[in-house]
Amino acid sequence: MSRSGVIALAICTAVLLVLPWIIGNEFYVNMASQVLIYALFALSINMMLGYGGMVSLGHAGYLGIAGYACILATTAGYDQLTAAIFAVALSTAAAALFGVLSLRAPGLGFIMITLALGQIVWGIAYRANELTGGDNGIRHPARPMPFGIDIRDAPSFYYFTLVVFAIALFCIWRFSRSPFGASLMGTRDQPRRMRMLGHNVWLVRFLTFVMAGFWGSVAGVLYVYYNLFLSPHAISLQQSAEILLMAILGGASTLTGPIVGAAIITLVKNVVSSYVERWNTLLGVIFVVVIVFMPYGLVPGCKQLWARLSSRKNRKVAGATASEPAQ
Amino acid sequence: MQWQFWIIQTLNSVAFGGLLFMLSSGFSLIFGLMRIPNLAHGAFFMLGAYFGYSLLIRGLNFWPTALAAGLGVGLIGVALERFILRRLAGNEQGQVLVTLGISFIIADICLVAWTGDPMPLAAPQALRPPLRVAGYAFPTYRLVVLGISLVAALGLYLLMERTRLGAMIRAGVDDMEMARGVGIPVSRLFTTVFLLGATLAGIGGVLGGPILNAYPGLDTDMLPLALIVVILGGAGSLLGAFVGSFIVGFIYNFGIALVPDLAYFVLFLPMVLVLVFLPQGLFGRVQI
Numbered sequence: 001m002s003r004s005g006v007i008a009l010a011i012c013t014a015v016l017l018v019l020p021w022i023i024g025n026e027f028y029v030n031m032a033s034q035v036l037i038y039a040l041f042a043l044s045i046n047m048m049l050g051y052g053g054m055v056s057l058g059h060a061g062y063l064g065i066a067g068y069a070c071i072l073a074t075t076a077g078y079d080q081l082t083a084a085i086f087a088v089a090l091s092t093a094a095a096a097l098f099g100v101l102s103l104r105a106p107g108l109g110f111i112m113i114t115l116a117l118g119q120i121v122w123g124i125a126y127r128a129n130e131l132t133g134g135d136n137g138i139r140h141p142a143r144p145m146p147f148g149i150d151i152r153d154a155p156s157f158y159y160f161t162l163v164v165f166a167i168a169l170f171c172i173w174r175f176s177r178s179p180f181g182a183s184l185m186g187t188r189d190q191p192r193r194m195r196m197l198g199h200n201v202w203l204v205r206f207l208t209f210v211m212a213g214f215w216g217s218v219a220g221v222l223y224v225y226y227n228l229f230l231s232p233h234a235i236s237l238q239q240s241a242e243i244l245l246m247a248i249l250g251g252a253s254t255l256t257g258p259i260v261g262a263a264i265i266t267l268v269k270n271v272v273s274s275y276v277e278r279w280n281t282l283l284g285v286i287f288v289v290v291i292v293f294m295p296y297g298l299v300p301g302c303k304q305l306w307a308r309l310s311s312r313k314n315r316k317v318a319g320a321t322a323s324e325p326a327q
Numbered sequence: 328m329q330w331q332f333w334i335i336q337t338l339n340s341v342a343f344g345g346l347l348f349m350l351s352s353g354f355s356l357i358f359g360l361m362r363i364p365n366l367a368h369g370a371f372f373m374l375g376a377y378f379g380y381s382l383l384i385r386g387l388n389f390w391p392t393a394l395a396a397g398l399g400v401g402l403i404g405v406a407l408e409r410f411i412l413r414r415l416a417g418n419e420q421g422q423v424l425v426t427l428g429i430s431f432i433i434a435d436i437c438l439v440a441w442t443g444d445p446m447p448l449a450a451p452q453a454l455r456p457p458l459r460v461a462g463y464a465f466p467t468y469r470l471v472v473l474g475i476s477l478v479a480a481l482g483l484y485l486l487m488e489r490t491r492l493g494a495m496i497r498a499g500v501d502d503m504e505m506a507r508g509v510g511i512p513v514s515r516l517f518t519t520v521f522l523l524g525a526t527l528a529g530i531g532g533v534l535g536g537p538i539l540n541a542y543p544g545l546d547t548d549m550l551p552l553a554l555i556v557v558i559l560g561g562a563g564s565l566l567g568a569f570v571g572s573f574i575v576g577f578i579y580n581f582g583i584a585l586v587p588d589l590a591y592f593v594l595f596l597p598m599v600l601v602l603v604f605l606p607q608g609l610f611g612r613v614q615i
Contacts, residue, residue, distance in 0.1 A: 055420055057427070101599060104606040109562075111423055112364045112554045116598065119551035123591025130588065237547050241427055248424070280435035287428025291421045292414055 016162060020155040029154040030226075035266045036158075036165045037222045042246035042258035043172050044215035049244070050252035051181055052208050053188035055111050057240050058098065058118025062213050064125050064235035066091035066220035068132055071140045071230060080144030088217045095213020099206045118240050126232040137231025140224050151225075161222055168215055173255055175211065184208055242269075242283065249290050251297025260299055334463055336584050337577075342469035342538065344576025345476030349531030350549060351556040352483055352568040353524025359500040359563020360520050363422045367407065369550030370430035370437075371525050375400045375532025376541035377437050380446045389451040397530035403433075404525025408518055430546060438543050448536025472534050479527065480569055487565055496520060500563045552579065555594055559601050561608025570609060 015022075020029045041059065048054040070087035074080060102113045125132045132138060143151050151160045175181050186194045187201045195201050224230055242265060250261025265286075273279050294301055354368045378396035383389065407429055415421045450468040457464040487493035498506040499516055507513050532541075539545065552575055560571025578597060582590035601608060 055423070101602050104602045108362060108364060108419060108423060109558075113558065113602070115366070116551050116554045116558065117595075119547070120591050120595050123551075123594075124589070127590055128588045237550075238431065241431070244424075278435060278439075280431050280438075284428040284431035284435065287431065288411065288425050291424050291428070292411070295418065295421055 020158055026154045029158050031266065031270055033154070033158045033161045033226055034270075035263045036161045037219055037226060038243070038246060038266050039259040039262035040165055040168055040219040040222065041216060041243045042250070042262040043168065043255075044212045044219060045243050046247040046252055046258040047172060047175065047208055047212040047215070049247050050254070050257070051176060051184045051188065052205055054205065054209070055244070056102070056114040056212075057111055057237065057244060058102075058114035058116075058121070059212075059216055059243050060235040060237075060239035061098070061118040061121035062091050062095060062216035063220035063223055063239065064121045064230075064232075065094050066217035067224045067230040067234070068125060068138075070221050070224050071138055072131065074141055075138075084144070084221050087221055088214065091217035091220065092210060092214045095210050095217070096206075098213070099209035103202060103205055103209065115237065115240075118235075119237060122232055122235050122237070125235060132232070135232060137229055137233075140228045140230070143225050143228065157226065161226070164218065164222060168218060169255075172215065176255060180204070180207075238280070238283070241287070245283070245287055245290070249286070249294075249297055251299035251301070253296065254299045257297050257299040261297070264298075331463060335466070336581060338466060338469050338473075339584075340577040340580035341573065342466075342472045342576075343580050344573035345473045346531050346535045346538070347552055347556055347576050348476050348480060348569055348572035349527050349534065351553040351560075351572055352480070352565060353520075353527040354553045355557050355560070355562055355564065355568040356496070356500075356520050357524045358557060360496060360503075361412075361419075361422075361517055363412075363419050363426070364554070364557075365521075365524070366423060366427040366550065367430040367433065368524070368528055368553055369546035369548075370433040371400050371404060371528035372532040372535070372549050373437060373541065373546040374403065374433055375529030376448065376536045376539070376545060377441050377446065377532075378529065379533030379536050380441070380448050380541050383448055389449075393530050393533040396533045397526045400529025400532070401522045401526030404521045404528075405518055407525075408521040412517075413514075430550075434543065434546050441541065443543050445540040445542035447540050448533065450537035468537055472538070475534060479530075480565070483565055492519065552594075555598050557608070558598055559608060561610045564608070564610040567608055567610035 019032055023029060023032070041063070045056060045059045048056055066087040069090045070083050073083035073086050078086070098114070098117050101117065102110050105113055126134060128134070143157065145151070146160065149156065149160075151157045183194065183199050184204050186197075186199065187204050191201050194204075223234070227234075246261035246265045247258040248261070249257075249264060250259065251257030268282070268286075269279055272282055290297070296304075350368065350372050354365060357363070357365045357368075375396050378399050379392050382392040382395060387395070407426070411425055411429070412422050415425060454468040454471055456467065458467045458470065459465075485493075487497060495506070495511045495516055496519075498509075498511060499513055503513065532545075556568060556571035556575050558571075559574060560567025560569070574597065575594065578593055579590060582593035586593065
């Protein structure tokens, strides 16, 4: 990590740590927790999208499986930790199954299969009334007490989410910088050459798919802890699309992009929903505009702009000393 | 269980399969030619149903309504292809995501224009009383829907196999580069196929209206079914879409009738089997 990177990280950490004191209002602290949860979703989908070039439209399925499993296990009488571990394990196992199926098709068939799988999870949640409460959804009994700490109020839940988020972010950052991450990017850009070099392209993609499913499931459990409620609406195609859009909007090829995208989408959604009911149209419009005009997302776009501006400044300086311009 | 139950369910299944064929044949052709799953296809179907509803309550006859609503949706499909997808030529991933964005916009506009209540489309007066043969009652309208989809299938087959346009589309599906090379106007084909696919989906929406009603969420109910049809049958193949539609129609309908809680889960099984053993689908011309 470069020095400016370390400074930026230190500033972000400091801001995130004191955020509840800065904003104070409980409503906005809750919104910050929500941003962190969605940022984790976006980061997890971005492991596939940004580094592996795999576009998944079934990511909300993990929210569904992990969420329902967590609620059902807790209501069945297991303690919160066991329920959470069970939920994440079950959902990760489902990710392994979904991965085997989706990776049968390269390219755009992958989108179709993940979409169909996600909708099947939604359909089961919607139809299996006895288990999931159908359209009405089910409640989670209570938030857990990790190490005996009460996280029922907004600021302490925010810190709980922040800790989980920080751990996840560290793991995903390590993942993106690891040799495995490099080979994943290789399979994205040059699958045939990677195969030639002896890499098992399928296995690299599959493991990424499962890891993305794992972090998606963790985010799903957090989602349930935050809302204490889950219904099929939360795991619809629209949710998957929103998560995907967060990653694309922020910039899929970067680590910070999905976090920025999640923050923007969550804030816009909350602000817009309090004034008008037309969130879906706006979501669609953002989708189209981002993909047509900003295919690489905000973070790389801003970096590019910054680089262009600073190079123009440099060129002016260079132009003053040398007669030939740099380009 | 009595015979009547099985007869009715079988008829429902084949009628639903016919509707699915109207939806997924266009989806499959677009996928085969342009290599993109058009995720707005479910929204086209729903839009067809709503257009049909609006025309019907203004007193228009059922069959002209179906045609007009279908063409209206077809024109929207052409606009989508010409003005948006064309801008993203070569960026297939972007094209898919744009179709998804468009489907959200269409669904939300439908919600504004036609409210959130289900809108029942009235079947033609003459087809409402059930057909009685040998003591059993058959729902006439569903038989007619089945008949229309079979005619549509035959028409599409003749179009694809016996006409110059069909030959050009098949050439494009099999080898786009070569088709371009021998002078086939591929970009015009894209528009034509989009018009055809969207029109079929729109007509399917009107035909499905009296059975399914027009309601918000119809799009996301139908889209996965079309995807599964294409995964089963194989992309770019008319026969695949035909066989796949009826398989899915049967499984889904009997699933709802016999194990309502698990209707979606039952769909999962054939999809898994096909993906594991025949990843190209039963009759696939192109790799999905």
